[in-house]
Amino acid sequence: xxxxxxxxxxxxxxxxNPEQWPPATWREDVDLMRRARINLVTVGVFAWSRLExxxxxxxxxxxxxxxxxxxxxGIRVALATPTASPPPWFSxxxxxxxxxxxxxxxxxxxxxxxxxxxxxxxxxxxxxIAATLAARYAHHPAVxxxxxxxxxxxxxxxxxxxxxxxxxxxxRHGDLDTLNTAWATSFWSQHYADWAYVSTPRATQYHANPGxxxxxxxxxxxxxxxxxxxxxxxxxxxxxxxxVTTNYVLGDWVPVDHARWATEVDLVAIDHYPSAVDGGAEExxxxxxxxxxxxxxxxxxxxxxxxxxxxxATPATWLLMESAASQIHTTGRSHTKEPGRTARHSLSHIAxxxxxxxxxxxRAPAGGAERFHSALVPHTGxxxxxxRESVRLGDTLARLAEVxxxxxxxxxxxxxxxxxxxxxxxxxxxxTLLDGHAELAAAHRALWRAGYACDVIVPGDxxxxxxxxxxxxxxxxxxxxxxxxxxxxxxxxxxxxxxxSGVADPHARIHLGGYPGAYRDLLGxxxxxxxxxxxxxxxxxxxxxxxxxxxxxxxxxxxxxxxxYVGGVLDGRPAVTRHRAGTGTGTTWYLSTRPxxxxxxxxxxEAARTAGAHPVHPDAPPGVEAIRRAHPQASWxxxxxxxxxxxxxxxxxxxxxxGTPTDGQTTLPAGGTxxxxxxxx
Ligand code: GLA
Numbered sequence: 001x002x003x004x005x006x007x008x009x010x011x012x013x014x015x016x017n018p019e020q021w022p023p024a025t026w027r028e029d030v031d032l033m034r035r036a037r038i039n040l041v042t043v044g045v046f047a048w049s050r051l052e053x054x055x056x057x058x059x060x061x062x063x064x065x066x067x068x069x070x071x072x073x074g075i076r077v078a079l080a081t082p083t084a085s086p087p088p089w090f091s092x093x094x095x096x097x098x099x100x101x102x103x104x105x106x107x108x109x110x111x112x113x114x115x116x117x118x119x120x121x122x123x124x125x126x127x128x129i130a131a132t133l134a135a136r137y138a139h140h141p142a143v144x145x146x147x148x149x150x151x152x153x154x155x156x157x158x159x160x161x162x163x164x165x166x167x168x169x170x171x172r173h174g175d176l177d178t179l180n181t182a183w184a185t186s187f188w189s190q191h192y193a194d195w196a197y198v199s200t201p202r203a204t205q206y207h208a209n210p211g212x213x214x215x216x217x218x219x220x221x222x223x224x225x226x227x228x229x230x231x232x233x234x235x236x237x238x239x240x241x242x243x244v245t246t247n248y249v250l251g252d253w254v255p256v257d258h259a260r261w262a263t264e265v266d267l268v269a270i271d272h273y274p275s276a277v278d279g280g281a282e283e284x285x286x287x288x289x290x291x292x293x294x295x296x297x298x299x300x301x302x303x304x305x306x307x308x309x310x311x312x313a314t315p316a317t318w319l320l321m322e323s324a325a326s327q328i329h330t331t332g333r334s335h336t337k338e339p340g341r342t343a344r345h346s347l348s349h350i351a352x353x354x355x356x357x358x359x360x361x362x363r364a365p366a367g368g369a370e371r372f373h374s375a376l377v378p379h380t381g382x383x384x385x386x387x388r389e390s391v392r393l394g395d396t397l398a399r400l401a402e403v404x405x406x407x408x409x410x411x412x413x414x415x416x417x418x419x420x421x422x423x424x425x426x427x428x429x430x431x432t433l434l435d436g437h438a439e440l441a442a443a444h445r446a447l448w449r450a451g452y453a454c455d456v457i458v459p460g461d462x463x464x465x466x467x468x469x470x471x472x473x474x475x476x477x478x479x480x481x482x483x484x485x486x487x488x489x490x491x492x493x494x495x496x497x498x499x500x501s502g503v504a505d506p507h508a509r510i511h512l513g514g515y516p517g518a519y520r521d522l523l524g525x526x527x528x529x530x531x532x533x534x535x536x537x538x539x540x541x542x543x544x545x546x547x548x549x550x551x552x553x554x555x556x557x558x559x560x561x562x563x564x565y566v567g568g569v570l571d572g573r574p575a576v577t578r579h580r581a582g583t584g585t586g587t588t589w590y591l592s593t594r595p596x597x598x599x600x601x602x603x604x605x606e607a608a609r610t611a612g613a614h615p616v617h618p619d620a621p622p623g624v625e626a627i628r629r630a631h632p633q634a635s636w637x638x639x640x641x642x643x644x645x646x647x648x649x650x651x652x653x654x655x656x657x658x659g660t661p662t663d664g665q666t667t668l669p670a671g672g673t674x675x676x677x678x679x680x681x
Contacts, residue, residue, distance in 0.1 A: 005076075005144045005243050005267075009039055010397040010404065011319060011356025013075070014376060016041035018066040019050045020365050026066060029363065030073040032382055037394030038075055041362060042321070043067070044133075045080040045150045046112060049087035052129060060136060071142035078245075078321075079143045081133060081231055083126040084150035085112040094121040099156040103203045106158075111369070116156040117227045118164040130231040131238075138238035146235045146242055147321075151249035151271060152224040152256055157200045161223075166195050168219040182507040183211035207428040210508040217422045220255040229264055245269045247321040248295075250288060252425065252437045257418040258291075259458040262299030268292055271322035271360070272349070277335040281328060282625065282642050285345045287444045287456070289352035291416075292318045293408060294456040296353070301461060317404070320349040322360040326374035326386045334372070339385065340671035343393050344640045347673050351627035351638035353408055356397065359390075399656050400675055403636045406629030410453040411613035413466040416440050417459055420475040423508045424500070431532035433549045439473035439498060439594070446600040451615035451626060452608055460484055467611035468494045470604075477502040477511070477518035489522055489586050494611035496589040496604065497523060499550050515552070523590045524558030524579035531570060539593060540566035541575050545602070547593030551575070554592050562589070562603070576603060586611070619650050624668065628678075635678040641668035653678040 013033075018026050033041070043066060044051070052058055070077055091098055091109040097119035100106050107114050115122045130148070137143050173179040176192055185191045190209055192198050201208045201216050232244045243266035248258050250270060262268055272288040274281035296316035325342060327334035337345075346357035364375035376390040421436025440456070447454045455466070459481040463469060469488050474481075474497075482502070489495050502518030504510055511517020514526035531551040533539065538546040542564045551570055559579035564572050574592070581588045589607050594600075616637075617626035623643035629636045636656070641647045646669050651662040653676040666674045 007076075008404070009401050010350065011040040011358060012036065012394050012397045013038045013040040013356075013362070014042065014325075014359035015045055015322065015361040016043050017045075017047070017361065017363070017365070018043070019047050019062060020368075021363070023065065025363075026069055029377075030069055030075065032377060032387070033075055033362075034073060035382075035394075036376065036387070036390045037398050038362075040076045040078060040144065040356070040358065041070065042078040042080055042147050042358070043070075044082055045147065046082060046085045047080075048082035048085055048129060051082060051133075052087060054089055055093065058132065063137075067137065067140055067142045071140070075142070076144035077142040078145040078147040079133065079137055079140075080147040081126070081130040081149060081235075083129065083148075083231070086115050086122065086125065090122075090125055091115075094119065094125075096158070096160065097122040098158075099154060100158040100161075102157050102201070104157070113154045115154075116158050116160055117152075117154070117224050118156060118161040119158065120160065123227060123230070126227065127230055127234060131234045134235045134238035138235065138242065143242060145267070146232075146244040147269075148228055148231045148235070148244060148246040151247055152228060153249050153254045155220055155255050157202050162200050164223060165200050165216065165219050166198055168222060169198060169215065170195060172215065182509075183209050183215075184509055185209070207426070210423065210426045210428060213426060214419060214423055214508050217255045218257070218419065221257045221260065221418075224256060225261055225264060228261070232264065243267055245319075245321075247271050248292075250291070252421050252435070255422075258295050259298050259417065262295040263302045265299065267355075268296040268299060268318040269321035270318070272320060273322075273324055274328055274345075275330060277328055277330050279642060281341075282344070282348065282640075283441070283445045283448055285348045286352070286448050286625070287441055289320070289349045289354060290444065290454060290456045292320075293353040294458065294461075297455075298458045298461055316353070317355050318353055319356060319358065320346070320354040321358050323349070323357065324374050325359045325376045325390065326378070334374075338671065339389070340673075342386075342389055343396065344642065344671065344673055346393055347396075347638055347640060347675070348625065348627070350397075350400065350403065351408075351629060351640075353629070355404060357393065396657060396673075402634070402656075402677070403629050403675065406631050406634065406636050408453060408455070408627065408629055409465065410455045411465070411467045411611070412447060412452055412454040412470065412608060413457045413463070413468075414440060414443055414454055414470045414472060415457055415459050415474055416472065417474065417476070419506070420473070423504060424473060424475050426508065430530050431550065433532070433535060434473070434500070436473055436475065442594060442597075442600060443470050443472040443498065443604065445597060446604040447608070448625075449597070449601050450605045450608070451617065451620060452613060453616050453627065463488045463493065466493060467613050468496060468608055471495070471497045471501040471519075473498050474501040476504050476506050476508065478506045482518045485519065486522060489581050489588060490583050492585045494586040494588070494607060495522065495581075496591070496607045498591040499552060499593065520557075522579075522581045523577065523588050524556060524581060525574075525577055525590060526555045526557055527552045527592065528555060529553040538596075539568060539570065539575075541593075541595065541599065542566050545599030546596045547575060548596065549594045550592070552592040554590070559588075559590065617649065621647050621649065623647065624649055633680070635680060637676040637678050639666060639668055639674045639676070641670065641672050644670045646670055651676045651678070
């Protein structure tokens with residue numbers, strides 16, 4: 001990382017919107033920012049209509065003044081390009097650039113993100129405002145980072161998109177025979193005899209073609225990526241020393257392959273808003289952070305070694321760009337975070353490699369659609385619990401700067417890719433309960449609860465550090481992925497595969513001859529039939545526990561049965577198996593159902609133990625999360641007490657938050673945290 005970005009501090013800050021307030025408030029803002037040790041703010045994300053109120057007429061005075069004020073106050077700026085929200089004049093002048101839904105409805109100005117990323121006029125206007133900002137601010141001393149756009153994720157079905165989709169399909173498939181084979185278009189009379197016959201997958205009578213849907217998502221991810229890279233290139237041309245990023249929005253509705261984007265950003269940045277309000281929020285936080293670290297490393301590997309990725313020597317860094325200062329959104333209402341919870345979420349991200357903790361937003365607005373979204377300075381003002389907690393967090397982060405030298409290491413990897421998740425969502429799948437992200441989350445949760453660190457990696461990433469590789473419903477498998485998994489097992493690595501992994505090829509066509517086609521021999525079994533379960537249904541498993549969502553007729557061909565189904569059509573048949581495969585010494589495990597959380601935890605712990613993996617802190621009490629960042633000369637142990645009682649943890653080192661030696665143990669207050677610089681033996 002280059003320029004003033006890398007100044008050794010952990011980042012603390014968030015989205016700052018001076019354009020929403022009079023200058024007198026700005027001065028109060030910077031005073032308060034200094035109190036909270038804010039050192040990075042994102043400015044201008046949705047400011048296009050204030051920067052360019054009419055076509056080609058610019059107003060930069062307010063931004064000049066705000067950037068100077070921030071710089072004079074020692075606060076760095078992530079300057080955004082405002083292209084996620086075109087101004088009213090743009091939509092009026094270019095109605096063809098307004099997005100069209102899959103139902104054919106054209107949306108209108110009035111919210112945000114209302115544009116088509118394939119529309120030439122939108123792309124030209126976006127390049128123009130980005131270039132204008134670059135020309136004016138690329139050498140402004142406050143600007144430490146470019147923040148392109150905001151949360152790329154919207155989609156469109158307009159004629160511009162259709163034309164671009166056909167071009168993309170020609171590049172991908174070359175000729176129509178190949179496309180017809182890939183999409184299996186002989187089914188339901190979908191054979192295409194001319195490229196002009198191919199449209200985007202609009203709303204249709206019954207299920208759409210799975211290959212068509214999958215390619216559309218891939219195409220759209222590439223289209224959004226092109227919209228990003230053309231802005232990035234303009235910004236880089238103006239000053240190559242300022243890193244460029246964009247903030248990833250997470251969720252399986254997002255048509256963006258974040259791993260693929262990771263090679264194009266200087267810094268992986270994620271926004272994270274847990275949807276759970278119970279302990280699930282902490283589990284979601286850990287997973288989001290592990291995903292981000294995985295994407296950052298993937299980008300790092302790929303940039304260094306485009307064809308044969310290797311482990312780079314330096315930590316791959318990433319940043320939590322947005323999170324909630326207080327309320328967590330949940331269905332139908334918001335939930336105010338309990339005291340200390342925001343800090344625990346922030347430290348969970350930092351423990352897993354984030355360069356800091358950033359928030360949406362600095363000051364809660366008096367109006368606008370998100371007026372009730374939480375903020376570091378809430379409507380109440382600075383005399384509030386939320387602001388006092390941000391001051392405390394700023395102080396904490398200032399004491400933790402040294403941890404950025406450390407890297408998380410794990411014995412266990414979960415392999416995940418966006419396309420598999422997209423494909424599992426196809427309505428023609430045997431169950432509407434299939435959800436690739438939920439499957440990843442279930443495996444991750446089992447490891448999290450058992451206290452194991454894990455990496456979330458992309459198929460093809462280096463496997464050498466891992467003792468256990470987990471494929472959680474990794475539905476699509478091409479030959480390269482199968483070889484990658486096989487190489488791991490042949491080298492003595494252990495493998496845990498959950499149902500539906502390796503069932504289909506990259507076009508979502510089924511590998512024939514019995515499921516899971518790609519991994520049958522590695523697992524020593526053949527699955528003959530699926531028996532999906534209803535949402536409120538469960539199957540009993542021998543040895544205790546229940547299976548959910550899915551069950552299968554499994555025929556072992558060498559694999560041993562770990563537990564069977566009890567009762568029902570599968571009574572006495574294998575539910576979970578283990579096998580000694582390949583030329584190595586590794587064990588391969590197969591889960592033909594989704595075990596309940598306790599059973600999953602028990603099974604994955606057994607697989608981890610068999611593989612020789614170790615929990616981060618074997619003596620951490622239940623409810624205390626332990627994460628370690630380390631390098632050969634130092635090690636930092638993060639402890640997060642998610643319980644409502646004080647907890648004692650054996651430790652040996654110096655507590656960075658108090659500066660005192662730990663004297664054999666650390667007592668964490670209810671909901672509290674500690675970071676220990678460990679004594680190295
Ligand atoms: C996203 C956006 C922000 C804001 C928050 C609300 O992260 O980037 O502009 O809308 O969601 O949670």
